[in-house]
Amino acid sequence: xxxxxxxxxxxIILHGYGKLAGACFVLLRISNANQTKTWLQALDxxxxxxxxxxxxxxxxxxxxxxxxEALGVTETIRQSFSGEFCExxxxxxxxxxxxxxxxxxxxxxxxxxGPTTPEPHMLLMLYAPNDDMLASFxxxxxxxxxxxxxxxxxxxETKRLPFSKEHFGFSDGVAQPGIDGFDTDTxxxxxxxxxxxxxxYANAYGQYxxxxxxxxxxxxxxxxxxAADDTAQHDLGKNGSYLVFRxxxxxxxxxxxxxxxxxxxxxxxxxxxxxxxxxxKMVGRWPSGAPLVKTPNAxxxxxxxxxxxLYYGSDDAYGFKCPVGAHIRRAxxxxxLDPEPGSARSIEVGKRHRILRRGRAYGAPVxxxxxxxxxxxxxxxxxxxxxxxxxxxxxxxxxxxxxxxTWVNNPKFDxxxxxxxPLIGDRNGAxxxxxxxxxxxGDPLRMRVTGLPRFxxxxxxxxxxxPGLRALRFLASLP
Ligand code: N7H
Numbered sequence: 001x002x003x004x005x006x007x008x009x010x011x012i013i014l015h016g017y018g019k020l021a022g023a024c025f026v027l028l029r030i031s032n033a034n035q036t037k038t039w040l041q042a043l044d045x046x047x048x049x050x051x052x053x054x055x056x057x058x059x060x061x062x063x064x065x066x067x068x069e070a071l072g073v074t075e076t077i078r079q080s081f082s083g084e085f086c087e088x089x090x091x092x093x094x095x096x097x098x099x100x101x102x103x104x105x106x107x108x109x110x111x112x113x114g115p116t117t118p119e120p121h122m123l124l125m126l127y128a129p130n131d132d133m134l135a136s137f138x139x140x141x142x143x144x145x146x147x148x149x150x151x152x153x154x155x156x157e158t159k160r161l162p163f164s165k166e167h168f169g170f171s172d173g174v175a176q177p178g179i180d181g182f183d184t185d186t187x188x189x190x191x192x193x194x195x196x197x198x199x200x201y202a203n204a205y206g207q208y209x210x211x212x213x214x215x216x217x218x219x220x221x222x223x224x225x226x227a228a229d230d231t232a233q234h235d236l237g238k239n240g241s242y243l244v245f246r247x248x249x250x251x252x253x254x255x256x257x258x259x260x261x262x263x264x265x266x267x268x269x270x271x272x273x274x275x276x277x278x279x280x281k282m283v284g285r286w287p288s289g290a291p292l293v294k295t296p297n298a299x300x301x302x303x304x305x306x307x308x309x310l311y312y313g314s315d316d317a318y319g320f321k322c323p324v325g326a327h328i329r330r331a332x333x334x335x336x337l338d339p340e341p342g343s344a345r346s347i348e349v350g351k352r353h354r355i356l357r358r359g360r361a362y363g364a365p366v367x368x369x370x371x372x373x374x375x376x377x378x379x380x381x382x383x384x385x386x387x388x389x390x391x392x393x394x395x396x397x398x399x400x401x402x403x404x405x406t407w408v409n410n411p412k413f414d415x416x417x418x419x420x421x422p423l424i425g426d427r428n429g430a431x432x433x434x435x436x437x438x439x440x441x442g443d444p445l446r447m448r449v450t451g452l453p454r455f456x457x458x459x460x461x462x463x464x465x466x467p468g469l470r471a472l473r474f475l476a477s478l479p
Pocket of ligand 1: 166167168170171172173174175176248249250283285289327328329331332355386387389400403404408423424456
């Protein structure tokens with residue numbers, strides 16, 4: 001039985017809706033708040049009581065700070081939301097540096113969420129079994145926008161790629177944290193306090209993450225629950241979460257061309273096996289999803305869903321199997337963190353920096369086969385494709401931003417010197433720091449690849465608050 005109030009939590013937080021192949025994300029602005037509130041009151045938002053079946057349609061909703069303001073949330077209440085959320089993803093230079101949103105990834109070039117495009121107020125997330133059913137779901141919603149006092153800024157489409165791959169050709173969405181009190185079959189090293197992802201529950205420190213609370217006078221009809229840690233206040237955050245949304249464009253031809261060049265023999269011939277191995281070393285998993293620490297020399301599809309491993313605990317303290325700087329080892333170092341790598345304490349530290357990923361690919365694949373050899377012989381330099389990266393966390397600074405800044409984009413991560421994330425790193429942060437190297441630790445010799453270009457660029461993004469369903473009713477009934 002779940003210890004979480006799953007009937008009050010929006011479904012996409014706890015379930016990935018993996019069976020629903022169609023998905024789109026609609027960015028909206030509120031032009032008439034009263035109409036929008038009436039619309040919100042009648043909205044059929046999917047909760048988390050059950051995982052949707054293959055024939056269902058689901059809708060979820062989230063708001064930016066500007067959206068809350070447009071709905072009439074007072075300044076005092078708005079200030080009780082997280083600092084990162086209030087400040088926004090794209091506004092300050094400091095945050096642009098933290099996130100690596102520099103050069104041609106800087107917000108001034110973004111398609112949405114930046115200073116040159118209308119600021120989104122709301123995100124409507126629609127999911128359906130297939131693209132046709134999604135199209136009718138979307139057009140039904142769109143028909144109601146004018147009466148709901150809403151203007152559509154953009155509808156971001158997604159695409160289910162062949163073989164459940166992402167654009168570089170790897171299985172994505174394999175490793176997710178297990179949520180304590182909800183997930184039952186997760187190994188203890190991967191079981192994370194619910195309060196790390198859902199507000200109003202104890203977090204990895206055994207405390208309540210700061211969240212929006214309101215005085216009872218602001219909630220006269222008592223829609224909101226009393227805060228568990230402060231009975232003088234009502235909990236607007238309870239069962240909600242912060243949603244990080246970044247549109248990340250992937251340069252697939254550049255990725256495979258670079259790897260192909262670096263693995264050619266002295267005679268200039270390509271080496272498909274060496275190519276695949278270098279790419280797998282960069283990711284930390286093989287294309288099937290099999291983790292390198294369990295199968296360092298060849299893909300093993302039987303292990304494609306395997307997430308039950310540690311690094312020191314897999315006899316890979318030095319990164320001989322999965323390089324220290326590989327994408328998955330940086331994004332979640334498991335038991336490799338100071339002060340005592342390989343210990344229970346290291347795992348506890350790691351549990352404070354986890355995210356729940358809910359992203360979807362967008363754009364057509366370069367080739368339907370998803371094979372590197374076919375990518376290399378196809379001319380598709382102009383194609384726009386990538387990942388709508390979405391993740392949930394209860395503390396944006398300590399979770400998403402920490403991962404991005406202290407691990408992904410940090411050239412000195414875990415004893416390295418000038419290596420940022422080989423897959424998604426910002427390289428040298430527009431000349432601010434070293435970057436663009438990838439080291440594969442080895443005995444007796446390590447190997448280094450240098451001159452990595454940026455393969456992933458940012459095209460848009462924003463921080464959202466996804467309220468619990470009672471909190472949504474509260475927002476819809478604001479005066
Ligand atoms: Fe990453 N990729 O598809 O190649 N990621 N990621 N990611 N990522 C992972 O376990 C990818 C991005 C994490 O617990 C896999 O799902 C791409 C950002 C985390 O072992 C693959 C992009 C951030 C994990 C990819 C991208 C993260 C993870 C292995 C951008 C956070 C789990 C399969 C276009 C700041 C780590 C899997 C763990 C895994 C890919 C972005 C984080 C294949 C293409 C921005 C926490």
